[in-house]
Structures are given as structure tokens and as C-alpha cells.
Amino acid sequence: MFGGLLIYFTQDFPSWGDPQAPASMHVSPRYIEKTMEETSVPNIVTAVLADYRGYDTMFETIVIFTAGIASILLLRVLKRTKSERQMYRHVPTGLTLRIEKGFGPPPDSKDFERIDLMWVPYDLIVKTGSRLIVPFSQLFALYVIAHGHHSPGGGFQGGVILGASIILFAISNNLRSSFTLISEKLAVLLCGLGVILYAGTGALCMFFGSNFLDYGALSQILGVDLVTARSHGILMVEIGVGICVMAVMVLLYYNLASAGRHDEGL
Amino acid sequence: MIWEIELVVLLIVLICGIGAIMVKDLLGAAILFGAYSFMMCLLWAIMGAVDVAFTEASVGAGISTVLFVAAVFRTSRRTKD
Numbered sequence: 001m002f003g004g005l006l007i008y009f010t011q012d013f014p015s016w017g018d019p020q021a022p023a024s025m026h027v028s029p030r031y032i033e034k035t036m037e038e039t040s041v042p043n044i045v046t047a048v049l050a051d052y053r054g055y056d057t058m059f060e061t062i063v064i065f066t067a068g069i070a071s072i073l074l075l076r077v078l079k080r081t082k083s084e085r086q087m088y089r090h091v092p093t094g095l096t097l098r099i100e101k102g103f104g105p106p107p108d109s110k111d112f113e114r115i116d117l118m119w120v121p122y123d124l125i126v127k128t129g130s131r132l133i134v135p136f137s138q139l140f141a142l143y144v145i146a147h148g149h150h151s152p153g154g155g156f157q158g159g160v161i162l163g164a165s166i167i168l169f170a171i172s173n174n175l176r177s178s179f180t181l182i183s184e185k186l187a188v189l190l191c192g193l194g195v196i197l198y199a200g201t202g203a204l205c206m207f208f209g210s211n212f213l214d215y216g217a218l219s220q221i222l223g224v225d226l227v228t229a230r231s232h233g234i235l236m237v238e239i240g241v242g243i244c245v246m247a248v249m250v251l252l253y254y255n256l257a258s259a260g261r262h263d264e265g266l
Numbered sequence: 267m268i269w270e271i272e273l274v275v276l277l278i279v280l281i282c283g284i285g286a287i288m289v290k291d292l293l294g295a296a297i298l299f300g301a302y303s304f305m306m307c308l309l310w311a312i313m314g315a316v317d318v319a320f321t322e323a324s325v326g327a328g329i330s331t332v333l334f335v336a337a338v339f340r341t342s343r344r345t346k347d
Contacts, residue, residue: 045317152316160324167332249329257336 039230041149049154050234054213058198061241065195068248072188075260130172137165145242149231155238156245163249175258184254184262187247194244201236272312279305290345296334303327 014020031044031052041047049057144151145158170178202213210217215233216226224232254262282302286295303326311319 043317152320154317157317157320157324160321160329164324164328164332167329171332252329252333253336256333257339259340 038227039234040227041231041234043149043151043154045152046148046154046234046238050237051215051230054202054237057237057241058202058213061195061198061244064248065191065244068188068191068251071252071255075255076262077260126172130168134165134169137168138162141165141242145238146235148238149234155241158238159242159245160249162242162246163253166246166250167253170253170257175254179254179262182250184251187251187254190243190247191251194240194242194247197240197243198237201233201240205233272309275305275308275312279309292338292341292343292345293335295345296331296338299334300327300331303330 019025031048035041035044035047039047039051041051141158141161143158144153144161145155148154148158166178166182169181201215201218204221205214205217206212208217208220215230217229218233219226219229222229222232279302282298282305286298286302289295289298303322307319307322307326310316310322
């Protein structure tokens with residue numbers, strides 16, 4: 001019934017795309033006309049997100065950072081005891097051992113490798129396919145971040161694709177081999193680094209006497225005119241957002257797929 | 267935009283949304299969420315919001331489905347209700 005009431009009240013809104021609505025008479029024309037001459041960024045959405053409404057995007061980034069930290073606080077299990085059931089595989093003969101209650105092979109022997117509880121044999125198609133896809137998708141993600149000024153995209157989308165490429169690597173190969181690339185410490189550091197980049201750009205603008213997140217002040221250290229300084233400020237901020245989002249995606253996957261224990265996984 | 271295509275996309279959104287709640291297999295529900303997200307991405311591209319469609323495609327059909335599957339892997343596969 002409440003939904004019915006809401007639908008009845010939406011009849012009162014201006015119709016979608018109405019040129020006489022207040023949103024398209026006062027808000028939109030100002031952004032559409034002034035973006036190119038004030039920031040020289042053709043993509044109006046990115047300019048509004050990162051420059052005109054940059055304060056909101058900063059808090060959005062902080063919310064994403066909080067989600068990553070919350071997943072660690074909720075799921076992470078830090079006990080040092082090994083799980084009861086581990087499986088090892090003897091590489092020269094291909095035997096699989098299931099070891100219960102804490103005994104194990106000598107830790108330095110090269111013949112035994114640790115495998116997951118649900119282990120499938122070496123699959124050529126999955127490994128080769130992901131080996132081909134991961135570098136190209138990372139390159140595409142960097143392109144999306146850097147080209148956010150002219151094409152749809154920007155920091156957030158590029159960061160998600162970067163995180164997804166690392167998750168693809170963790171799925172196709174072992175989760176433990178992904179820990180050697182992006183350890184948990186590095187992911188948490190990158191998380192904070194992204195937020196510091198964003199807030200730091202704003203604070204840097206304050207050092208030169210302007211308001212917080214007013215990128216025009218950056219023209220004094222970059223040595224370019226006011227308009228290009230805003231464009232560069234948008235780029236720095238998008239890089240910060242991309243780094244933070246990538247680290248949070250990786251952290252979320254690590255904590256979910258291994259139930260906090262960080263030893264086995266999908 | 268041709269209104270028949272919009273109608274079909276909207277219908278698939280409805281069906282995916284209701285199906286994701288009613289299905290008993292949680293892995294199937296995760297895949298239905300992915301399909302729902304992809305149809306929302308198409309809807310936003312039809313409305314002209316390309317940035318939002320890009321974000322929805324990357325987050326919904328990429329990350330969100332993977333995280334759902336990882337969560338189903340760690341808990342039970344059949345819904346408890």
C-alpha cells in the first residue's frame with residue numbers, strides 16, 4: 001500500500017527530460033555551458049563528480065575504504081593454529097595426502113606442495129585464458145582511469161576493473177599465489193594511500209590560500225594556467241579513487257573467499 | 267529508442283528480480299543477480315547515462331557476482347527458508 005501511495009505521488013513530478021523542469025532550467029545549463037571553459041574537461045559527468053561536487057566524491061571514497069576495513073574487522077581470523085585437515089600433494093608421484101591433526105611434511109621439502117581442500121587438477125584452458133586476459137584488462141583499466149576526461153569512465157570504474165583483474169588471477173591460480181603478489185599489508189596500505197591522495201590534493205589546495213578542493217590553487221606549483229590546473233587536479237583525484245577502489249575489491253575478495261583465514265580459497 | 271526493446275528489457279528486469287528471491291538454489295540466485303545487473307546497465311545506457319552504465323556493468327556483472335559466489339562457496343548452497 002505504501003508503494004502504491006509512492007507511485008501515486010510520482011505523478012506529480014515533472015516528466016522525464018522536460019525542458020521546463022527546474023533541474024534542466026537552472027542546474028544543467030550552467031554545467032553544460034561552463035565546464036569546457038572552466039575546467040577544459042569534455043566529459044561533464046567526470047567534471048561534476050570530481051570538481052564541482054568533489055567533496056561528495058571524497059566521502060564516497062571514504063565509505064568504500066570503510067567497507068574494506070569493515071570486512072577485515074568482521075571476517076578476519078588471526079589465530080595461528082593450522083586448520084585440522086590439510087592436503088598435500090607429492091609432486092614426483094602425484095599422490096595426494098590428507099593430513100589430520102597438525103602433523104605435516106617437513107616445511108622445506110620441495111616435493112610436497114600444499115593444495116586446497118577442493119582441488120582440481122591443472123587445467124590448461126583456464127590458466128592460459130586468464131594469463132592472456134589479466135595483463136590486457138589491467139592495461140584497459142589504466143586507460144579508463146587516465147582517459148576519464150574524454151570518455152565515459154574515470155577513477156571508480158578503472159579501479160573496479162583493476163581489482164577484478166587481480167581477482168581473476170586469484171581464481172584461476174591459487175589464492176595463496178595471489179598473496180605473494182598483493183599481500184594483505186600491501187592492500188591495506190594502498191587503501192589508505194588512495195584516500196590520502198584524494199584528501200591530500202584538497203589540503204594542498206588549502207596551503208596556497210584557496211578553499212579546500214579548489215584545484216585552481218594548484219596552478220602555482222604546476223606552473224600552468226588556472227583551467228589546466230583544474231584538469232590536472234581532477235586527474236590526481238581520480239587516480240586516488242582508483243587506487244583505493246582496487247585495494248578494497250581485493251581485500252573484500254580475500255576475506256570472503258577464505259572466510260578470514262587467508263590460507264585456502266576459491 | 268524503440269519501445270519494444272525497452273519493454274523487453276524492463277520485463278527481464280522484473281523477472282530476474284522476482285526470480286532471484288524465489289529460487290531455492292543460492293548459486294542460481296547469484297547468477298540471476300548478475301543478469302539483473304546487466305539488464306539495469308542496458309536500461310541506463312538506453313536512458314543516456316553512459317557513465318552509470320559503465321559503473322553498473324563493471325561492479326554488478328563483475329565484482330558483485332564474484333563476491334556472491336565466494337560467499338555461497340563458504341556457506342550452504344541451498345537456502346534455509
